[in-house]
Amino acid sequence: MKVIEVNNLSKEFITKKRITKPNGKKALFKKEKIIKKAVDDISFSVEEGEALAFIGPNGAGKSTTIKMLTGILYPTSGSIKVLGLNPSKERVKLSYQIGTVFGQKEQLWVHLSAYDNFKFFGSIYDIKKEELKKRIDNLAHIFEIESFMYQPVKSLSLGQRMKCEMVASLLHNPKMLFFDEPTIGLDPIAKETLRKLIKKINKELGTTILFTSHDVGDIEEVCKRVIIINNGKIVLDDSMRNLKYHHLNKKIVEVNLKKSVKLEEKEGITILKAKDTLYKIEVDMNKTSMEELMSLFNADDLQDITISSTPLEDIIKNIYRGKDE
């Protein structure tokens, strides 16, 4: 069953700027309209129980799309159906069935404890007292927040706050959860914990998840399907498996050797930069292995090594370039 259906969705933001006269001076009153297309004619659908990553660089239009899906922003054109409802016309009705977590915007009252916040959310979602208590206990156990949920939110770490944010957004048993960059600013351990919890919600509670992030790790761990958006347009809509095979297979290896050597390129190994004893190498894991790379130089000469994935921005650029070609 489809829980989200988006057809030809567009959103324009209009700003006004004072026009510049031929003599170079700015006009006092006359303004010109500047139309920025944040989302440009996108269509997609999401099945019930799916975990979908919605990714793209800054300003790509992913948050704007989420805000339209949750009824916060009005689309300029196109149609949206979320759980059979039109978000901009049936916003309140929809809000009972969805949950939202915005990594860059707290929804908790910071001077109060997380527990008081849960009681507040219980009252706005019309949850009965006894039922609310059961749900808080259950979620507090799943999210392991029992030890700090009675402390004021302002005294919690970012990771603890995000856990509480997630509990607050799950109290009313939503059918869908929208996560907008929930791991932003978290340390690797907190990120990992949160990813596991999101996965758990999706698997155990069967909640449909729509997830935006800049972090490839988030997407790899949580989602089975990926939509990449850039300049307001969908660049790619594919399974995580395909994306991994075609685009997340390249690693960047930076090595610092004791002495300068002449490295030779092989299939799947590309020298991106070589300066004195520093080398930056791209390794295509579909074509070669790390062992093959290590055989290019003497291991005793190795002073330092760093291995990283290709940045998401570069992957998107590559995909986008590929589409253009």
Add this chain to the structure above:
Amino acid sequence: MNKYFGVFKTSFKQEKDTLFDTVMRAITFFIIMYIFLQLWGYIYGENGTSQVINGYSLPQMIWYLTIGELITFTAKHSQITRAISKEIISGSIAYKLNKPYNYYLYNITTFMAKSCFALIFMLPVAVLIGGVFVGFPSTFVVAQILPCIISILLSHLLNWCLFAIVGLLGFWCQDASPFDWIVSKFLMLLGMFFPIEFFPSWLQPAIRYSPIYSIMSGPASLVANFSWELFGQVILSQIVWIVILILIGLGLYNIGKRKVVSNGG
């Protein structure tokens, strides 16, 4: 309504964190009122208690001013404008729109919780200033306490309705504070400082039928010069203005919310 009772309770609880600020405001309120007390004492002269200016004796004048200042101190109208216009201009209003409540009712409820919290500290100070320094007005009856409190609470509600409209201008302009300044100065000059009887006769009807009367002059003169007839007049004007201002505000909000701009995550 349970929902909004929950919002009221949470907001009231959160206000406990501002206890120190509220106590400091109460002290400032006391100091300002003490200065006004000296000023009006000088104007009324040595026979202050028997002297009457425009129908107001010194105790009535001080009670009028005390209630006017009390409403100004506890309603904190510039915060109403600032909070709403800031939410609109920054786009953070968007995050409140995805919850199952009415944005307008939610804000009224949180504001009334804050006002009630502030009143708990300020009202005793007001009673202390009036009761101890000049005594109660000659018209005072115990039965007027509840009607006066109702009128003061309605005045707070009206304050919110009026300044929320100013804040909603944030949908169309980048800074609503100049409008806030103008409206608050009108309230201060034509309502808080002087009773309506102190103004020229040609100006009095304009004040009487404006929100200034319902917010300031009405509740303040009700305390200073209570009668059941005046109570009926003040309450009626307050209810009429609440309905009018809520309708205007909701109209502006419904037009403006389509203009919500919220970029980024």
